[in-house]
Amino acid sequence: MRRKIFAVLQSVFLGLGLLAVTVPVNPAAPGKSGNPSPAEVALGITPVVKNPLDKATHQEKPLAVWECTTSWYGDDFDGLPTANGETYNMYADTAAHPTLPLGSIVRVVNMRNHRSQVVRINDRGPYVEGRELDVSYEVARKLGFDQHGLAKVRLELLKVPTRPATAHPGN
Secondary structure: OOHHHHHHHHHHHHHHHHHHHHHOOOOOOOOOOOOOHEEEEEEEOOOOOHHHHOOEEEOOOOEEEEEEEEEOOOOOOOOOEEOOEEOOOOOOEEEOOOOOOOEEEEEEEEEEOOOOEEEEEEEOOOOOOOEEEEEEHHHHHOOOOOOOOOOEEEEEEOOOOOOOOOOOOOO
């Protein structure tokens, strides 16, 4: 009987000791930095590197939601400057909108297949009647309408950039 109690107690203490020295695997654990600890490096644990656009994930409640028709633009504009001065990359997760502030983060949901993609507004357009959004070729591919050209989508405004500070505070 004493041996059984000793074995159980030994197992419990051994288990508690392992829990105390085990590195947490959850990269979203509070207090975790983006850099791996020496213990994580030794154990071969690589932290999950998140896309900066993932800050606007499904947990956040959208600031506004509406439906519209979207199109995509690609080759003809690839490498040209966008409205915010960036070079257009048809493989980036970006979009053009006529009025949203540049730098806004929007989730685009294809109403037909319910695929979604978080994009950043970095350009103006489209300049075609009846369309409210132009996404990059890559976004259209991910949403599954690159072969169709147009799609009915739901837009969820997730983040609007803060207004940049002026160089002259009195203005």
